[in-house]
Amino acid sequence: MSIDRSQVPMMPMVQPATTQMADRLEYRRLMCMLLTLVAAALAGWLYLRQASTAAAYWYEIGRLEARKIELRNNIQHLRSLSAKSVSLSELERTAGELGYTRPTTNTLPSRNELVIGDQPSATPAPVEQAEAVQPQRKGLWQRFKAWLNAEPGT
C-alpha cells in the first residue's frame, strides 16, 4: 500500500540529522553542567569539611596549649615552693625549733682532726669488738663459692 502523501501534513516523518545532533549536544551540555556542579559541590564540601576539621583541631590544640601553660605555671609555682622549703633560712628556722643553735665560732677542732688526729684514741676498741661491730659483708660471688665449697648437709 502506498502512502497518500497529499493527506499527510507538511511535517517530515523522520527528523533531519541536524536536529538530532543538536539535541544530543544539548544533552551533553546539560550533563557537563551537572557534572561540573556535582564536582564543584564535592570540592566545596571537601574543602568545608577539611576546613572545619582543621578548625576543630585548631581549637583543640589551643585548648590543650592553654592547659599546658596552666600546668607549667603550676609546676613553676611548686618548684618555687619546694626551693623555699629547703632554703637556708627555712632550715635554720627548723633547726631552731629543734633546739639547735649556731656555734659562736668556727675555729673548733676540725672534723678531720678528730678522724686523722695526731693523738691516738684514749680507749681504742679491741680488734675483735671492731670486727663484731662491723662484720665483713660477703658479695654474691663469695656466697656462691661458699655454697659450692660447703660440706653436704650444711
Add this chain to the structure above:
Amino acid sequence: MYTTNGEIAESNQKRRISWLLIVMGVAGLYVAGHLVVWQIFAPAGKLSALASTSAELPAVRGTIVDRGGHALVLSDVRYEVSVTPRLLATAQIDRLIPELVRIFNKSEAELKQVITSTNQAAYVELGRDLDPQVKADLDELESRLLADPTPSARFGLDAFAIVPSPVRVYPEGSLAAQVLGLITKDGDKTGLELRYDAVMSGRAGQRSSKTGSLLGQGGGYIPVEDGATLVLTIDRNLQAEAERLLAVAVEASKAKRGTVIILDASSGALLTLANAPSYDPGAWKTWSGLDPSVFNNMAVSSPFEPRATQMPLTLAAALEANVITAGMTYQDFGSLMVGNQRFVNWDENRTANGTVTSITDTVVTSRIYGTAYIGSLMGPACFYEMIRRMGFGEPTGIDLPAEQTGEMPLPGAENWSLAFLGMNAIGRSLTVTPLQLASAYGMLANGGELMRPYIVAEQRGAETVVTEPFKVRRVITPEHAATISNMLAEAVEKSEAGPVLPGYRFAGFSSLTGIPGTDNLPRGWLTSAYVGYGPLPNERYVILVWIDDPQEVYFGKDVAQPVFRELAAYLVNYMALASSAAEVSQ
C-alpha cells in the same frame, strides 16, 4: 529576518539574557581576578592580617642553681585580676561579693565600692602580684558557679580577667644578690641575669594558622624553648657563711662596705663572692633608701690599692726574674729613695749601718724598704712585665658584667716617674679589683699558673655547655710559688693571732690603706684587706676579705683577718680538708 511578533519577543528575551550573562560574567571575572590576586599576588602581611590567627607561647626564663643544685633564682607566676563592672548585674554582684571577700581578703564594703562606684565602661583592677592560690580559688569558684542552676550566676565570672605574669623569685633572699643580679620592672638587668640573658631567656613558641590561602604556607607551630639553667660554682653554704661573717665585720667596724671571695685556685672557680651590705632582689619595695652602691658587685667593679698584699707578688716576680734568691740577704737601712720618693719602714726603724734582712723577714715583718729595694733592682721593664703577667691592668675575663681593670701606670705614660716603680712595688699608686688580687694569689697557690676565674660551671639548655678551667698563662715556676707560700705561712704563724687552725698551715697577708689621722686620707680611701690560701702543702682555696672604709677598727689584722680565720676554719670543716700533717704524710 523576524516575521512574527513571537519571534521578535524571543529575540529580545535572548538579548536580555545575553546581556545578563555578560554582566554576570564580568562580575564573575572580577571576583575571580580578585581571588587570584589575593591568593597568589597579595603581600603576605596583608593576607595574614586578614586570614591568619596566631598565639605566642611564652618561654620560661632559666633557673640559677648553686653547685649543689639548690635554686637561687627561679621563675614563678603571679596573677593580675581585673573586673569589668558593666558586665555584672546587681544580682551577680550580690552573689559574688561574699566569695570575693574570702578570696581577696578585702572587706565587703571595699569590694562593693570598687566594683559598683567606678566608671561603668572601664575595667577595675582587683589585685596584682597575686599568689597562684588566688587563681586556684577563682577557678574553684567558677566551677561552682557553672554548676549553679541560676543562669545569671553561671556567667558571673565572665566579667573577670585573670592575666598571668612571670616573676623572679629568690628562695635564699639576699644571698649572692649582686652576683645573681635582678630584672627591674622596666626590664633592665644586672649581674648574671644580664650576662647570660641570651641563654636564660629561651625562645618563645608560636602557633599560627592561615586560612584561605592556596599557595601560601598554611600556618605552623614553633615549639617553646625554655631558658637554660645555670649551674654556678658558688656553694650556698659557704656563701651564706661568708656573707654572715662579712656583715658582722662591716657593722662592727662601721665600714662602708666589704667583699669576700673564695676561689678554687686549681680551676679558677669561685665558691663564694659575697658583698655587704646587700639587698633582697625579690623585695623591690625595700630598695628605697638604699645606697646605690649596694647593687654593685664590688669584687669586680671596685678597684683599690693593694698596698702590703702586693709585697708577696713583687717578691715572687723578683724570684722568677732571678733578681733575688730565696736565701739572699740585704742591708735594711730603714729609709730608701727611689726616684724622688722616700720609702720608710712602717715601724720607722732606721739604722745607720743597716740591718741584715732576709727575704723571708721582708715578708714576715712586711718591710717596705726591702720590697721597694727589690722592686728597684728589677727595673721598670721587668717589674711591669711580671705584674702584667699576674693579671694586673687587664680584666680577669670572669663571666660577670661591669668588670673593672684597675689602674697601672706604665713607663712612658705622661705622669710616670721612677718613683712609681718603688710605689707600685709596695702596692701603692696602682689599683686592682679584689678579684684580680684573689686571682693573682690563686696563681701563687696553684704553683704559678694564672687561671681565668669563672662563676658559671654549666649551662643546661637545649645543649649543655660545661665551662672548662682555662689557664691564662704560667707566671712563675712551682718552686718559686712554693717558696713564697712558705714565707707567707711563716708570716701567719709568727703573727699575733698565730696559726689559723691547729694542724693546718695557711699562707696569708694583710694590708691597710693608710691610717686615719696620719695619712691625711679623705673619707672613703681607707681600706683593710686580708688575702690568704691553704691549707699547705696542697693549697687549693684562696680567701680574700676586703673591708672598705672601716672607722672603729681598721688594721687588717683586726678587721679582715678575723673574718679570714673564721672562714678558713669553716672551709676546712665543710670541705673535710685533710690537715697539713696528713697531706705531708701522704
